[in-house]
Amino acid sequence: MSTAVVERPLYNPVNYLNVKHTLKSWLLTTDHKRIALLYLGSITMLFFVGGFAAMLMRLNLLEPAGAIVHPETYNKLFTMHGIVMVWFFLIPSIPTTLGNFLIPIMVGARDLAFPKLNLLSWYIFIFGSAFTLYALVSGGVDTGWTFYTPLSSLYVTTHVMAAAAGVFITGFSSILTGLNFIVTVHKMRAPGMTWFRLPLFVWSMYATSVIFVLATPVLAITLLLIGLERGLHVGIFDPALGGDPILFQHLFWFYSHPAVYIMILPGMGVVSELVAAFSRKRVFGYKAIGFSSMAIALFGFFVWGHHMFVSGQSVYAGMVFSALSFAVAIPSAIKVFNWTATLYKGSISFDAPMLYALGFIGLFTIGGLTGLFLAALSVDVHVHDTYFVIAHFHYIMVGGAVMAYLGGIHFWWPKITGKLYPDVWARLAAVIIFVGFNLTFFPQYLLGYLGMPRRYAMYPAEFQMLNVMSTAGASILGLGYLLPLVYLIWSLRYGPDAGPNPFLATGLEWEETQSPPTTHNFEEIPVVTQDAYAYENMGIPNV
């Protein structure tokens, strides 16, 4: 998609990072790239907060009676882990960092459509996180991240309101980000950048944005209703007041199932970019992958009832939701097959980002296949609310979304910072994370089939062996996550300069901007004359 009409400008020593150095210039910036970095810093911190909670949980499960904490504390730990990881890491992860940074550049624009709104999103996010972190440090919340009623609305005495307020507020940041992306993709594309020339990352972010805008308000309404019942005793979910506790689950999952696709679709977009770049080939089935993103976004809205097969919902509703859940698996399978086919006759190199991408495909496939177990009605009756479910969604969320996020960060790090990281360490970290991940979560499939329920602070002794294995894996995984933190920060100071396109990749961000880009990205808005992934014109980097 290269082809500038003008001569490529000379390297400009003033870029978006060093243009100004004051704190004010960061906190009041409207540059999408700086805002991406504000988000990167915030969510990285929150990721380690959520990870720390997970580590304590795994340590506690070393012994059947609970090795280190009282059940009440354990309940607060998994609630904190879930709330932080879902709403303050996974949902914002790729969209607010890589999405913010790349979407304007990939479509050939100088910024998002509404730069000030973009900054506002970050402030709303920080404000929401502050509420939630307050709830966590001032005593914690023990409802589980799902806030099921009537437990959350009437029974627990912890800081539900503050935590829910944090999630409620943060939702508006998601809505504004989604809106910004949608308008940008519609209205800000450079001349010649037709819809079918957009990189697949943009397609996936577009699908994600649609879900942001349509689903998040439902979450806001649901949390508001909890507040009404808890604060003002308006009977909505409590049967004693004439309410229905199951209604909450319908509302909650109507948001939260599409939210699963908010977490995974951006990852799929990243992987499409990585697979093409490191096999030096056009993505096989560009349209199939692009449309399957839209299909996932659409179908994702109609499968919420598969979280409720054993809630007492009608048998017929269960059958419809089961059938639709099998339907939503198809576009995901199509993506996996197309990525695999992209490798065919490629020139494949195993740089760190590609290792993450291959890891993603493997783990996402396992997570997807075990999703079929859960969509199957009678199987779900047995494994619902057990560790099988925990293992399944961690394969998608951690094995999938986090692997893709790390792959993307590694791929675009030279563009974002202008620096190269040590590739050997990066590959090592990718392998450690892959091994640690499997050792942590594979035993949990077995635990779930054996019948160990989730959210148990204590458990019968026969489950101990598998729990110890899982905790051992989690230690390796934790180490794996710390490594990139170290060498990426190291690279900021000591890494060699990256140059504009160290991977010799296609795309406006690689071919038309320097590393790091200037504040306005392009000297002149590029004119696009060819498809995405025209690797046949790029040659091959030296081995």
Add this chain to the structure above:
Amino acid sequence: MIAFLLQSGIPFRPEAASTSGAHLDKLFYFLTGLSFLLCVLIFGTLVYFAVRYRRRPHGSVPPVILQSIPLEIVWTVIPIIINVVIFLWAANLFFRDAEPPIGSTEIFVVGKQWMWHLQHAEGQREINELHIPVNVPIKLIMTSQDVIHDFFVPAFREKKDVVPGRYTLEWFQPTKIGRYHLFCAQYCGTLHSGMIGWVYVMSQKDYAEWMYRNRPSESAAGVGQRLFAKLACNNCHQTNRSGSGPPLTGAFGSVATLQNGERREVDEGFIHQIILNPTTLPVAGYPQVMPSFRGEVSEEEILEIIAYIKSMGQEQPQPVAEGNQ
């Protein structure tokens, strides 16, 4: 390797002790085998391509391969077929086992933070333990006094949420004598992981002995009959039509017509709702004078009143279940 794993003491398969357990396991192993096969195919292809087409010094530029419509169709249609097969298999099992067989032994379950209260129709009460006979279908009529719980017996491959304000049903037919875990599977607060117990499946003879040893002075219906009088239900619900409420003899299982013309089956949930929220179920032909008994009766007591109403029109409730001996 596999032999080593099997001897390592790590359990791989939960005990299967119910009629649905065996069916479910068959489907589970089919899915596991299928997943394994698909993983081998996909990962095999992935690894083969990655190695075969790895970058080589002085390699040539890869060819442009845009797409292949036939391939896209093939790998769309095959997963659809696989998914339809799994869906039908699982939905069929689910649908077939949705309703308990007529004549199942009924047991009342009330979940509360953080224990299980169980009561046999003959009146025996248990906490966190359930004694049942082998090879007999058991039907649980469940509700919760506070938050949502879930009655999960892994060995029976069955679970169902236990929801406040309504009855949910769960049933199973144990096939193996033994002792099995009972877990609460829906997170219910601080001691959720302590809300566990045991299900004892006994031979018919042992079960009869157990029931006799633990016989209460009254059956559930008997207690319900006393409650019915104590709460003055019988002032309005008289055996003839002279009271201001409908007579309840033979009412259970019949169809009631509401004032808006809607017809509803009189089941456990109907009676529960009318005791706690009578105005929401105005029965045609009667004045709206029934008070709500919310706060005056516990969930266990409502279940006993239901047992009594069920027994009306059948034979009189037996004071002691001696027939079991």
